[in-house]
Amino acid sequence: MNFDLDLSIEVLERTPVTLRALLAGVSETWTRATEGPDTFSPFDVVGHLIDGEETDWIARARIILTDGPKKPFEPYDRFRHRARNARTTLPSLLDEFARLRAANLTLLRSWRLTATQLDLRGEHPRLGQVTLRQLLSAWVVHDLGHVAQVVRVMAKQYTEAVGPWVPFLPVLTDHMVPRS
Amino acid sequence: MNFDLDLSIEVLERTPVTLRALLAGVSETWTRATEGPDTFSPFDVVGHLIDGEETDWIARARIILTDGPKKPFEPYDRFRHRARNARTTLPSLLDEFARLRAANLTLLRSWRLTATQLDLRGEHPRLGQVTLRQLLSAWVVHDLGHVAQVVRVMAKQYTEAVGPWVPFLPVLTDHMVPRS
Numbered sequence: 054m055n056f057d058l059d060l061s062i063e064v065l066e067r068t069p070v071t072l073r074a075l076l077a078g079v080s081e082t083w084t085r086a087t088e089g090p091d092t093f094s095p096f097d098v099v100g101h102l103i104d105g106e107e108t109d110w111i112a113r114a115r116i117i118l119t120d121g122p123k124k125p126f127e128p129y130d131r132f133r134h135r136a137r138n139a140r141t142t143l144p145s146l147l148d149e150f151a152r153l154r155a156a157n158l159t160l161l162r163s164w165r166l167t168a169t170q171l172d173l174r175g176e177h178p179r180l181g182q183v184t185l186r187q188l189l190s191a192w193v194v195h196d197l198g199h200v201a202q203v204v205r206v207m208a209k210q211y212t213e214a215v216g217p218w219v220p221f222l223p224v225l226t227d228h229m230v231p232r233s
Numbered sequence: 234m235n236f237d238l239d240l241s242i243e244v245l246e247r248t249p250v251t252l253r254a255l256l257a258g259v260s261e262t263w264t265r266a267t268e269g270p271d272t273f274s275p276f277d278v279v280g281h282l283i284d285g286e287e288t289d290w291i292a293r294a295r296i297i298l299t300d301g302p303k304k305p306f307e308p309y310d311r312f313r314h315r316a317r318n319a320r321t322t323l324p325s326l327l328d329e330f331a332r333l334r335a336a337n338l339t340l341l342r343s344w345r346l347t348a349t350q351l352d353l354r355g356e357h358p359r360l361g362q363v364t365l366r367q368l369l370s371a372w373v374v375h376d377l378g379h380v381a382q383v384v385r386v387m388a389k390q391y392t393e394a395v396g397p398w399v400p401f402l403p404v405l406t407d408h409m410v411p412r413s
Contacts, residue, residue, distance in 0.1 A: 054262065054390040063259050064387065074250040075380075079243050082234065180397040190394035191402060197388035198404035200255075201381045207244065208377035210234040214370035217360040222371060224378030227407055 056186045058166060061193045066158055068196045069151035072099060075203060077147060084143055086210050088228065095203045099146045100134030102199060106153035108133065110192040111160060117175035117185045118164070125176040161189075236366045238346060241373045246338055248376040249331035252279060255383060257327060264323055266390045268408065275383045279326045280314030282379060286333035288313065290372040291340060297355035297365045298344070305356040341369075 076084055076095055084095045093101060113126045138146060164170075171186040208224045219225050256264055256275055264275045273281060293306045318326060344350075351366040388404045399405050 054266070054394065056391070056394040057262075060260055060262055063263065067254060067259070070254040071251060074247060074254040079247070080240055082237075082240055083243065086234070177397070180401070183397060187394065187396035187398060190391045190396075191398040194388045194391050194395055194398070194402045194405060197384040198402055200384045201388070201404050201407075204377040204380045204384075208374045208381070211236070211370045211374050214234065214236040214367065215374055216367035216370075217357070217363060218367060218371040218374070221360070222374045222378055223408070224381050225374060227381070228403070 056171070056190045058171075058189070061189055062158060062162070064193045065154065065196060068102070068200065069147070069154050071200055072102075072150065072203070073147050075200075076143060083207050083210065086206055088206055088209055093202060093206070095206060096138075096143050096146070097134060098199045098203050099143065099150055100138045100141075101131065102196070103146060103150050103153060104130065104133045104137070105192075105195065106150065106157055110188065110195075111157045113175060113188055114161070114185060117173050117188065118170065120175075122174050122176040122182055125178055128178050236351070236370045238351075238369070241369055242338060242341070244373045245334065245376060248282070248380065249327070249334050251380055252282075252330065252383070253327050255380075256323060263387050263390065266386055268386055268389055273382065273386070275386060276318075276323050276326070277314060278379045278383050279323065279330055280318045280321075281311065282376070283326060283330050283333060284310065284313045284317070285372075285375065286330065286337055290368065290375075291337045293355060293368055294341070294365060297353050297368065298350065300355075302354050302356040302362055305358055308358045 076099070087094045087097075108127065109129045116124050116126060166185070171184065171189075173185050174182045175185070175188065177183045205224055205227055208222070212219065212225050215222060215225070256279070267274045267277075288307065289309045296304050296306060346365070351364065351369075353365050354362045355365070355368070357363045385404050385407055388402070392399065392405050395402060395405070
């Protein structure tokens with residue numbers, strides 16, 4: 054499937070609602086659970102997505118549109134949220150993410166990007182040259198991957214509880230060495 | 234984490250809302266996409282979860298409570314939904330799943346299960362003896378695993394589109410041989 058801006062926005066605009074549906078009002082037993090040391094809980098994932106809104110996707114799109122490859126992107130700090138949200142609650146993070154995402158999508162729509170602009174390039178600190186089209190596609194997949202992570206982390210809390218069902222529930226054995 | 238009925242219901246009651254948040258109003262480009270032949274699209278997943286409500290989890294819980302291991306469970310037909318929903322729309326399936334799930338959770342709550350009842354056993358056609366506690370835990374994990382599948386299937390449609398980002402987006406390389 055080729056990149057399509059409208060189809061991408063269909064996904065991007067739903068992520069805050071999806072996370073709210075999954076997590077609002079849920080006990081911390083689920084929302085603060087992880088897959089092990091240095092892995093994200095659902096709470097951390099929402100914080101990480103907020104970091105993406107504030108420092109990554111739209112910031113990088115702007116660099117591509119304004120400066121192109123001569124100005125490399127800032128690296129994405131995957132742990133910025135830890136200090137930022139140390140005293141915050143999940144409901145407040147869910148609200149914040151929804152607000153930031155809505156504003157970023159309003160901005161993205163306002164650019165009315167052309168095919169030529171989508172082919173413009175930027176310099177990723179580790180991946181080399183990437184197009185705006187690839188950046189926006191990665192934004193969509195990044196959202197979906199982190200929703201998958203939230204439900205996987207929750208599911209794994211019941212690995213023992215399901216007893217003999219483990220082989221029929223492959224989500225329990227995904228990412229035995231957590232990668233995201 | 235040990236099985237807990239209230240914590241399980243927290244997850245089970247959110248799945249219909251989560252799927253609605255993810256899928257309602259989304260183009261068929263996303264909702265009818267799959268990971269390859271004989272794998273489930275998001276549309277198929279909702280149908281499969283409906284099959285679970287109608288034929289699996291509560292039906293098996295009843296067998297455990299009423300008959301115990303002397304009456305083996307019916308096998309779960311993973312493809313029942315194909316014929317059942319051939320002429321149905323996704324909005325109608327999302328409504329149907331929400332209605333069935335709500336009724337099943339009302340029933341589950343009405344049983345006011347005791348620890349002794351949760352230890353009762355049934356005979357699974359392939360897994361052997363399982364407890365009611367394990368069955369209800371598996372119901373929770375089954376939901377979460379299929380939400381993970383929905384977002385993974387959607388994400389994979391952009392595998393080409395993200396270009397060099399693939400190694401940073403592990404959801405794209407999960408289940409290269411689809412298992413669920």
